[in-house]
Amino acid sequence: MDYGIASVMGDLQLTSTGGYGAVQESRYASLGITLDFWEQARLSAGYRTDLADNSGDVLTAGVGLSPLDLFGLNVAVMVGEDNTYGGALQFSAKF
Numbered sequence: 196m197d198y199g200i201a202s203v204m205g206d207l208q209l210t211s212t213g214g215y216g217a218v219q220e221s222r223y224a225s226l227g228i229t230l231d232f233w234e235q236a237r238l239s240a241g242y243r244t245d246l247a248d249n250s251g252d253v254l255t256a257g258v259g260l261s262p263l264d265l266f267g268l269n270v271a272v273m274v275g276e277d278n279t280y281g282g283a284l285q286f287s288a289k290f
Contacts, residue, residue, distance in 0.1 A: 200232065204226070204229075208222045211247060219249040220249060221247050222245065222246040222247045225242065225244075234264065235260070236258070238258055239255070239256065239257040240256050241254070250277075252275055252276055253273050253279060254273065257269060257272070257283075264289065267287040269284070269286075
C-alpha cells in the first residue's frame, strides 16, 4: 500500500524452502515500511519471522540517498536472535 510518503509491504511465504546440509526448512512472514522524502531520501524498517520456527526473528533498518536522481547510495543493517547480524552497502549511478 502506498500512502504518499509511506509505503507498507507485507510478504507471506506459502510453501517451505527445502533445507540442505545443516540448514533446516523455513517459511517466512515479513512486514516493512518505507518513508520516501521527495524521491531524494528514504528510510526503511522491517521485521521477518520464520513460521516454521527454525530460525530467529530479524529486524532491519536502512537509509537511502539519491541526490538530484543522479546517483544512489543505500545502507542497510539487520540484527536478530542467535547472534544474527548483517549489513549491505549499494551504490548506483544513472547515465
